[in-house]
Amino acid sequence: MKKAYWLTAAFFIISLLIILLKQSSPFGWIFSLALNLFFACVVAFLLFGGLHLWYKNKVLSRIFSSLILAFALLIGAIQLLINIDYRLVLPLTSTDMSQEDWQEDINFLQSKIVGHPAVKADVILPRKINYKNLEGLSDDDKLLEIIRQVSVFKDGHSYVPPFQLYNQSQYLPLKGYYFDDGYYVLAAASEYQELVGKQILKIGGVSIEHIFNQVIEITGPENEYNAKYRFDFYLYNLNLLKSLKVVDGDKVPIIYRDNEKENVVTVKGGSFINWLFWVLKPNELILPPTIGLQKPNYNLFFEDKNLVLRLNLIENISDDNSIEMLADQLRSQLKSEPESLIIDLRNNSGGNNQLYEPIIRAILESTYINDSSRLFIFTSYTTFSAGINFLDELKQRTTATLIGQPTGAGPNHYGDAQLMTLPNSGIFFFLSTRQWTGIGKNDSLKTMKPDILVRYNFEDYLEGTDPWTTAMKSFSDEEKRNP
Structure with a gap:
């Protein structure tokens, strides 16, 4: 027992060190293995502690022992299910939906959309959909249809994030920025470091400019500048790239410029959870202004x-x-x-x-x-x-x-968005609840120019x-x- 304990402690320290070292690039099999090993060690420590209490042969000790052992088994079971399909442990989304489930989701969505201030003011009449609009579509294409439905307002606060538990969203492990002279990669997973500092020309044979215009068309941003700010959320979403017919597989060819020559590297996607942790973790960078969370306020x-x-x-x-x-x-x-x-x-x-x-x-x-x-x-x-x-x-x-x-x-815009979730698919979205009017009430500009x-x-x-x-x-x- 003592040898097993110290061996577990060694694996725990090793896995923790790997996680800390890889947190700047939390992708690939090494990070996944370290993460699973870390939780396995936590379970093992709980088992050791529970068994130690059990062998004391006292009533109170055995009660605590039973609770600890049950907790250890629960963590182990959750970790196993997450590796199989994390939707199995999250009640937010269903892995198998009927036509009735989808129709209920659509009805819920439309009941919320009519509460948007633009609909109340008769500025916009939303398009009505039913299950026939979704019938026969893949999970990714169904999500795209929901994204289009909310984008009708062309309101930066009303949108469906492309990363969803519902379709187990996958992301390419890259992040970048749309500079005035093109789109460049600023960070990448360790195996794709050759892309850092390179201008991306095409993904899957489709130009960055065309993908950007497609994103504007399906998401209805406030303006092109708002679309550039959020571009990474859509550009690297593998599920969305498939729905837009940009790529058709899990291995994505990315064409980039290197010393005036065009090169190609193939990139594989990974869990959106890792990608969001990587991209959104608070930082103190000022430039470029990107989607990460800056601190302090x-x-x-x-x-x-x-x-x-x-x-x-x-x-x-x-x-x-x-x-x-x-x-x-x-x-x-x-x-x-x-x-x-x-x-x-x-x-x-x-x-x-x-x-x-x-x-x-x-x-x-x-x-x-x-x-x-x-x-x-x-x-x-x-x-x-x-x-x-x-x-x-x-x-x-x-x-x-x-x-x-x-x-x-612009100064006149919709805002105070509320987070809402479709009852069966678990697809979440944001919807504005009020109109903000600037000092220039008749100002129709969708931006403020410097x-x-x-x-x-x-x-x-x-x-x-x-x-x-x-x-x-x-x-x-x-x-x-x-x-």
Whole structure:
């Protein structure tokens, strides 16, 4: 027993080390083996502990022993079922659906869609579907039909994520960014490192541009910039690529440019759970503004002689570190009359519309900083939702100069999306519940264009340069020369 215990401890440490080492690229058989070995060791430790208590031959010990042993067997059974088909252990989705199940899902979807504010205002009449629209389709194609149904609103808050338990979504282990000079891979699983830093030209013989246009057509984004921000979610979804007839198998040929030559590498998909963990884990990267979660929500700091307010998410960090306290800090720092104030919204994908007013008031109180040559706002494709509302208020109430990329939505948009789930398939989707109206109520633009447009190319990323800051400095220097 003692030898088995120490052998298990050794395997536990080895598996944990592999998981920690591979967390930056959680793909492939080594990571999967380490993960399974880790849970097997946890089960073994519980079994050892349970048996040890059992042999004490006391009533209370045997009660605890029985509970521990039952828990160990439960974890082992769950792990086994997850490896076979994780839908077997998750009640959210069914592995076998009847026509009646699908019709119930469709009826549920349509009952929710008519509650969208665009339908209530008679702006959009949604297309009605029934089971005949889905009959004979594969699981992936059924999901595509549901995606199309919700996309009719062309509302960035109302959409069906392509990663679903329902069809065991598979993802290519890559992530990238749509720069102004093309789409480039920024990270890849260890076996596909040759793709990092390369421009992707085609997937399965279909150009990136064509796939991008297909994604716009089926998902109904707010605008093309919002589509670029979310492109990775769709581009690397193997199930969706099959439904769009981009590829027809599990091995995907990717054509990329390398020193002006076209090369091909074949990539295999893996679980979407691994991919999401990899892509969405919080990070502190500023550029490029991508789909990862940036932390912290906000910070205020000096960069050279410029005061920078970086606002990634309009949500209080804690009771002791609220946005109202942030506004007080801003008010205090502005008294020192910094060379400029930069409000960085490049990674701001939303938050709470009720929280940002103290920041605006702090800026308006400083007549020194409320000047087009001193007050700057950085925007990107990622700027969205409550970030747009905040930006619109700043644009209308201050003299700020906007620098960057067009935003992922316009000042008048639908929002406050609710998460909903179809009762049988478990397909989840988001649907807007209200319309947000900006200060310019008749503004029909689906984006907010900057005063100074920035081009962000792959070379900028490679060299670590920041075109937003460069554009700001050029503008400030010009203003000083020509006051």
